[in-house]
Amino acid sequence: MTGDFGIVTFTVFAAAVSTAVIAIPGVAAGYFLARHRGATRGLLETFLALPLVLPPTAVGMMLLHLLRPRGALGHLLESIAFPVVFTWRGVVIATAVMSFPLLVRSARTAFEEVDPRLLDVARTLGATRLSAFTRVALPLARRGVTAGLLLAFSRALGEFGATILVAGNIEGETQTLALAIFHRTQIGDDTGAMRLVGVTVVLAFAAVWTTELLLGKRSAAR
Amino acid sequence: MIELDCAIDAGTFHLEVRAKLDAEVVAVLGPSGSGKSTLLEAIAGLRPAQGTIRVGGERLDGRPPEQRRVGWVPQDVALFPHLDVRANIAFGARLPAPRIAQIVEILELAALLDRDPDTLSGGERQRVGLARALAADPRVLLLDEPLAAVDVVHRTRIVPWLIAIRPGVPILHVTHDLGEAAALATHALILREGRVHAQGPVERTLTAAYAVVPDLALDNVITGEVRADGLFHVADGALAVPRGATPGVAAYAISADEIMLATKRPEGLSARNVLEARVLAIDGIDAHDAIVRVSALGHELRAKLTDAAIDELSLAADAPVFLVMKSHALRRVR
Numbered sequence: 001m002t003g004d005f006g007i008v009t010f011t012v013f014a015a016a017v018s019t020a021v022i023a024i025p026g027v028a029a030g031y032f033l034a035r036h037r038g039a040t041r042g043l044l045e046t047f048l049a050l051p052l053v054l055p056p057t058a059v060g061m062m063l064l065h066l067l068r069p070r071g072a073l074g075h076l077l078e079s080i081a082f083p084v085v086f087t088w089r090g091v092v093i094a095t096a097v098m099s100f101p102l103l104v105r106s107a108r109t110a111f112e113e114v115d116p117r118l119l120d121v122a123r124t125l126g127a128t129r130l131s132a133f134t135r136v137a138l139p140l141a142r143r144g145v146t147a148g149l150l151l152a153f154s155r156a157l158g159e160f161g162a163t164i165l166v167a168g169n170i171e172g173e174t175q176t177l178a179l180a181i182f183h184r185t186q187i188g189d190d191t192g193a194m195r196l197v198g199v200t201v202v203l204a205f206a207a208v209w210t211t212e213l214l215l216g217k218r219s220a221a222r
Numbered sequence: 223m224i225e226l227d228c229a230i231d232a233g234t235f236h237l238e239v240r241a242k243l244d245a246e247v248v249a250v251l252g253p254s255g256s257g258k259s260t261l262l263e264a265i266a267g268l269r270p271a272q273g274t275i276r277v278g279g280e281r282l283d284g285r286p287p288e289q290r291r292v293g294w295v296p297q298d299v300a301l302f303p304h305l306d307v308r309a310n311i312a313f314g315a316r317l318p319a320p321r322i323a324q325i326v327e328i329l330e331l332a333a334l335l336d337r338d339p340d341t342l343s344g345g346e347r348q349r350v351g352l353a354r355a356l357a358a359d360p361r362v363l364l365l366d367e368p369l370a371a372v373d374v375v376h377r378t379r380i381v382p383w384l385i386a387i388r389p390g391v392p393i394l395h396v397t398h399d400l401g402e403a404a405a406l407a408t409h410a411l412i413l414r415e416g417r418v419h420a421q422g423p424v425e426r427t428l429t430a431a432y433a434v435v436p437d438l439a440l441d442n443v444i445t446g447e448v449r450a451d452g453l454f455h456v457a458d459g460a461l462a463v464p465r466g467a468t469p470g471v472a473a474y475a476i477s478a479d480e481i482m483l484a485t486k487r488p489e490g491l492s493a494r495n496v497l498e499a500r501v502l503a504i505d506g507i508d509a510h511d512a513i514v515r516v517s518a519l520g521h522e523l524r525a526k527l528t529d530a531a532i533d534e535l536s537l538a539a540d541a542p543v544f545l546v547m548k549s550h551a552l553r554r555v556r
Contacts, residue, residue: 125314
């Protein structure tokens, strides 16, 4: 049971760090996509949607090649003593990449609902682009943005394919709930696997239900 | 002084404006789609424009909107829905608190300060929008039909006040309502298909406005003075107006629909104003109606008549007529 507890806390911790890492770039990308039209937007949108449609193992493979010690980025990370592959950081990076598009999409939809006129008025009243964003766009889009963060968090909780390739499945080090369920099934510990399945169902239910509540409140307010 | 020499490319629409507006209140008139709102947005820095935009000698072009200090009130007002009235007014406030309190008092917003924008009526929203723009101490006010939803009672109070705060703050004022234009503005800028059709003192340019703005309310605007006798004195005569008019410089508007013409002096009529006039010209509007332009009281006034009525009275240029106006048809606009 202590093993279970460790797995759950590590999974929640990794998902939380991953969501925190993507929060600012994800919201910024959503805002950019909501406010801009044109070719760059279409290209960026397609690129950002890739993790949603590619097999997670394919994304994991690409990340592994990028981040391994002899990889393009891994080389740099190695030189600043920041190993990623087969560490908890690998879990965070894999889940961050996989959940990023979900946050961007929710944020974009929420920002698209903000009347651009309001941002224009804010500018004429002396607000810079950044302060129009923080004082007008963000407060008005806060429910959709929060829902996006929760969705990304939920996705991070259950990520498997990319995580196993980048971080491996090391007990007590990189093993998340999804990896542990797989591992226990493999070794025939079905009871242990089912216990963890129960925990993931509860966690996922809580996260998705909170998201629904937030989004529901938004449509009721309109 | 507002000096514009700019070209604005708004996708399918191209606007070129060269104008020197040496008046403190300028009405911007034109048919829908002539570029009125686009022009205000370009001055506010919300649309890219080539050329120069100067207000009070200072160049605004090339600066981001937040460094232009313009008070822009868009047609839909765009109050911040997540903020109450108080926070909306405070959003960009640069004036000291007592001045803002004064604005709130004059626009009669004190009772609304804690309300959310979505609980306000259209007129209330527009007054909050005006207060929010004024609190930011703008160097120019850009108003896009600001008084369209403000009721007549408030309008007659706001207009003189907007005129009173004028010194140093020129107002560009987009409107469809000639009464409103004449009440507020001394100059008019008339746009048509992205070009300046006419500009100059309001009395002179409004005739040009009638020609290009078919949906313009055909208001006659008469300027003069309300004296202690309660009558509205104009160049050569006086008119009875609704009772209780505050003495002072005034302008009254009357719709062309509400002016009657007679060939003989009518008797036994309840209308309080019967004036001798002379027909200047008859302009057909369509197959059934026409505008009869008459000269009376030193003004050129327009009456809308059916062709049948014109035939029956045998009206023609230079014919002497009597002009009949109910006192209650005269709306004070200034």
